[in-house]
Amino acid sequence: MVKSRFEQNPAFSTEAPLVTIAAATQDANIQRLMAYLDQYTGMTPPILPIKTTDQLVLLKPKQLTLADINAGDLVLTTTSGILTTRETLVHFKQRLANPNFVQISKHALLNLDHLLALSESFSGAMTAKLSHDITTSVSRKYVQSLLQHLAL
Template identity: 55%
Template sequence: MVRCRFEMDPQFSVAEPEVIVRADSKNIDIQDLIAYIEQYQNQLSSAKILPVKTNDQLIMLKAEAIILADIQQSTLLIYTVDGIFATSETLVHFAKRVDNINFIQISKHAYINLDHLLSLSDSFSGNMTATLSQNMKTDVSRKYVKSLMQHLGIK
């Protein structure tokens, strides 16, 4: 049985709670508790708002609404559940700003949000095709297939 006690520490902001787990041993209950806390933490980070500058406005996008970020020529297209937004931001800079465990690079020119990944199918030359929310499809280059599979927990 795991007993929990919650205390407020006035040194910490309510917006950024710190959780400390203390136990005599790391049994299955403690491991489950730690996994739950990590899952909660990931949900908090996925609620991140990302400002994106287009040609004529600054748009606030929720990271969880972003399906795909793809460079086409010199324009970064950000595909969301609400539409497509074009920006001159680089893919590398976008990836650093999104900083979310659910986003993974799948090619030299694209990142996807794994929360919107519906399926993967074999394509030509060792590549794969990712089917995403909103009936979107994009190529996963063979260079990134292994890391994607590892990220998904598949060997």
Template identity: 50%
Template sequence: MHQRFEQHSEIPSTDPLVIIQAADQAGQVTALQDYLDHFQVRQPGIIPIKTPDRLVMVKTTTIILAEVQAATLMVYTVDGVVETRETLRHLVERLGSPDFVQVSKHSVLNLDHLLSLEDSFSGNMTAALTNQLKTAVSRKYVKLLMQRLGI
């Protein structure tokens, strides 16, 4: 990746204009755009998760995996499991961190808790996570996961 600074007095330094030039919008370009989208957005250290009977405060660094089972979102942490009716999409938006990667239509994992990946059948993979958790990585999401891992 190359970079260059051009000074333009009409563009304020508090709101710079970033232009990305490449042959196509893939690979590092997409990762860079994601990074820029989240630049200066304060990542929450703790997020509240509403359960049927209370509001649980969860440290985002302790979240290993979030997975939809039936109509319930299971949030697996290093301390246990929190069940909620929140949608997976809404949780990912609230997390707002590039460390959380969608690996199937029904699950998102935290890269900080990913231990290994194994080939599975039909182009799918299996992700081994901390706390002896495993989840399937759909072949539709394998490419995105590899990009996030820098592979």
């Protein structure tokens, strides 16, 4: 069980407070908590505007299954289809600001809410099976991070 308490300190603003974690050891649970706090940015936007070549689409994050860079374009696989935009993955991840989205390679993010299964692949990589019959590769560099998000 996590316990919290507030300590007033005018040296820190409400936009950038200092959070200290006290525990006997820094185990996997503490590391997950720290990772969660590091990703915390306040409110997750309820709708993301996505600019495609011919329209502005308002996307709810829960509809997004996979974000992947392909030939310089950001390809967003959603529950209702595919959107393509010129935004970088780094910028998109910052705008998304949602802990349910995990980076699985240098060029891709997946939504944990749509992850159905993981299977071993070659050279330490894994294959992720997502909803709507989507499969994607998880780079071996990102496997450990994904497993931590899944509390494994």
